[in-house]
Amino acid sequence: MNYLIKSVSSIARLCIGHNIQGNASTLLRHCTNSDTTGNTSLVRHLTNSNAAGLSGLQLVRGKVSLYQMHRRGPLIKKRKRARPLDGNPFLKGVVLKTLIKKPRKPNSANRKCVLVRLSNGKEMTAYIPGIGHNLQEHNIVLCRVGRTKDLPGVKIKCVRGKYDLPHPVKRTGP
Structure with a gap:
C-alpha cells in the first residue's frame, strides 16, 4: 500500500511539473520515459479508470493547508429530520390490521398497534394510546406524529375520540 501511495504521488508530481493534461497516452508516455520505474502498471490502471468518467489525475487529492481550513470553517453535516407524515400534523388513515407489538428490553407489557394506510399512500404502524379499543379492519383513524420510545419503527399515534376510535x-374506583 505504501508503494502505491508513493508511486501515485510521484506520478502526480511528474505530471504537475511537466504541465501534462490527463490524457491517457501522454500520461503513459511521460511516465515511462521518466525515472519512475515500475509505475507503468499503476499508470495503466489509473488511465483505464477514464472509462468510469474520472481522469487519472483526479484520483490524486492535494492536501489542504491550515489557512484554507481556517477560511472554510468547520465541516458541519446537516442532519436529516425524520418526517413520518411528510410535514403534516395529522393524516387520516384506514386500518389494515390490528397488531400486538412487544416493546424493547426493559419493558414487557404488550402494546396495541394498528397497521394503517395513510391518505398520502404510505403504510405505517401506529400506536393506540389508552386502555382498550374496538378497532377492526377498514375502520378510519386520525394519526398524529409522536413516536413510542420502546417500540422500534412506530413513529405515529392514533388520536382518541376522532372518527372510529372512541375516547378511552x-x-x-374499586
Missing part, C-alpha cells in the same frame, strides 16, 4: 373509557 373512564375507569371507576
Whole structure:
C-alpha cells in the first residue's frame, strides 16, 4: 500500500511539473520515459479508470493547508429530520390490521398497534394510546406524529375520540 501511495504521488508530481493534461497516452508516455520505474502498471490502471468518467489525475487529492481550513470553517453535516407524515400534523388513515407489538428490553407489557394506510399512500404502524379499543379492519383513524420510545419503527399515534376510535373509557374506583 505504501508503494502505491508513493508511486501515485510521484506520478502526480511528474505530471504537475511537466504541465501534462490527463490524457491517457501522454500520461503513459511521460511516465515511462521518466525515472519512475515500475509505475507503468499503476499508470495503466489509473488511465483505464477514464472509462468510469474520472481522469487519472483526479484520483490524486492535494492536501489542504491550515489557512484554507481556517477560511472554510468547520465541516458541519446537516442532519436529516425524520418526517413520518411528510410535514403534516395529522393524516387520516384506514386500518389494515390490528397488531400486538412487544416493546424493547426493559419493558414487557404488550402494546396495541394498528397497521394503517395513510391518505398520502404510505403504510405505517401506529400506536393506540389508552386502555382498550374496538378497532377492526377498514375502520378510519386520525394519526398524529409522536413516536413510542420502546417500540422500534412506530413513529405515529392514533388520536382518541376522532372518527372510529372512541375516547378511552373512564375507569371507576374499586
